Amino acid sequence: MKRVLMSWSSGKDSSWALHLLRRDPTIEIVGLLTTLNTEFQRVAMHGTRRSVLEAQAEAAQLPLWLVPLPWPCSNEIYEERMMEACNRAVGEHVDAIAFGDLFLRDVRAYRERQLAPTGLEPLFPLWDIPTDQLARDMIAGGLRARLACVDTKQLPATFAGRDFDDALLRDLPPSVDPCGERGEFHTCVYDGPMFNDCLQLEQGEVVDREGFVYADLLSTSLRSCCQHF
DSSP states (O other): OEEEEEEOOSSHHHHHHHHHHHTOTTEEEEEEEEEEETTTTEETTTOOBHHHHHHHHHHHTOOEEEEEEOSSOOHHHHHHHHHHHHHHHHHTTOOEEEOOOOSOHHHHHHHHHHHGGGTOEEEOTTTTOOHHHHHHHHHHTTOEEEEEEEETTTSOGGGTTOBOSHHHHHHSOTTSOTTOTTSSEEEEEEESTTOSSEEEEEEEEEEEETTEEEEEEEEEEEEOOOOOO
């Protein structure tokens, strides 16, 4: 049995990767690894609140491995904190870290390069799946998410807070990747086959931070509510 730590962004890609890995009888998922901006208590880029992150981990019934990052955070500090997490993983007999990357080869190469000295195997369960197909598969498979962050240089601000669903896919401009892999948008997952319970989310303030529009999402409760196929 391969012991795997899931790199967790709070969004749809890491969530779907978790779902696929859990269907593999040779893999045991041992935790969700997440970097957290300690100044704001939020996930970097996605802007997901720590309380929502903790609710996701509870719904997935997995321990949360938090990597605290200062703000601002240099690349040197980031890599130092991540190496500490990798050392912990090795000490706890973890074999691999899985990522939700889709097709950006420079990102994959960076992860492989950083993990090489640790002996941890990098896994990419979603790699090279066509993103239009992947987006439809996620939605058909029961994944539910909202757009938590929008890059207004690539997508209108009005998309912030919308559900990641078939209607959204139809409305995306042709230049935007259906999974937002080039940073057009980031999501926060509240339900899906990777969860035992679904999160009840309320939308708070929508704010613009230097061209990135964030829809503040708050978790109010967990409940057993959805059937997944």
